Amino acid sequence: MNNGLSLGVFCTIVRPEEKAILRAAEARGIRAERIDDGEATFPLERPPGLPDVVINRSVSHTRSSYATRCYAHYGVPTVNAPDVVDLAGDKIRTSLRLAERGIPTPRTIVALSPEAALRAIEQIGYPAVLKPAVGSWGRLMARVDDPNDAEQILEHKAALASPLHSVIYVQEFVPKPDRDLRAFVVADRVVAAMARRSSDWRTNAARGATTEGLEPTPELAELAVRAADAVGGGVLAVDLMESPRGLVVHEVNPTPEFKALHAATGRDIAGAIVEYAVGMARR
Numbered sequence: 307m308n309n310g311l312s313l314g315v316f317c318t319i320v321r322p323e324e325k326a327i328l329r330a331a332e333a334r335g336i337r338a339e340r341i342d343d344g345e346a347t348f349p350l351e352r353p354p355g356l357p358d359v360v361i362n363r364s365v366s367h368t369r370s371s372y373a374t375r376c377y378a379h380y381g382v383p384t385v386n387a388p389d390v391v392d393l394a395g396d397k398i399r400t401s402l403r404l405a406e407r408g409i410p411t412p413r414t415i416v417a418l419s420p421e422a423a424l425r426a427i428e429q430i431g432y433p434a435v436l437k438p439a440v441g442s443w444g445r446l447m448a449r450v451d452d453p454n455d456a457e458q459i460l461e462h463k464a465a466l467a468s469p470l471h472s473v474i475y476v477q478e479f480v481p482k483p484d485r486d487l488r489a490f491v492v493a494d495r496v497v498a499a500m501a502r503r504s505s506d507w508r509t510n511a512a513r514g515a516t517t518e519g520l521e522p523t524p525e526l527a528e529l530a531v532r533a534a535d536a537v538g539g540g541v542l543a544v545d546l547m548e549s550p551r552g553l554v555v556h557e558v559n560p561t562p563e564f565k566a567l568h569a570a571t572g573r574d575i576a577g578a579i580v581e582y583a584v585g586m587a588r589r
Contacts, residue, residue: 314357326576359587390538489530
């Protein structure tokens, strides 16, 4: 495909997704290398031997943010771009952007103290969902069904004394079927989609949800592409729920896993990512 091109895969560990990306690059005649996010250093001066383009696969939002900024400083394009990583990696900023673009999303209130959070939950109504601003795999999320639940969880958050827990993201609990939907967007198209089913209210594949391939409806595809474009575009997983008022977008992931999606659909997602990265390098 492009024998002179070099590609870096910036990652924490080599999971099935990273292996698939490295294989896809090799199959296209692209020289690819793993860049360990725990070993990499970034001087202010542009170092020698940089790849032509970098695919960010770090599991750390902080490392992703600063590394992509440093690569941009050197003139090396990244997938995704720093602004996309920063925006889509923060649930609060994502919700604000979705609302600005008129994209349907669950009712959300941001609170800056436990006391304000209790008032926010009362406004949203029980049950409600509390989420950290940054995080994935459904970790540190909590469903609160009554004021006692809310007070206990907010008390625990306050005791942790972490910046991660000092801002409380309160969202309505959406009464949906036992599934949510994920659309994997590359550039301006949905390359694969699936439904994730679980008896738990969190339908993450990482938490054991079962998955099945899904042919996206025109409405789902259009909404997913709009949501991806709202945060800057690139390679993004858009998570949607079927609410009583129609489809709503509840999350946009800038470094999505896709092992379960590939297994459910058979689509060459890694190849689509590599080809998008090649296009970025040619600009």
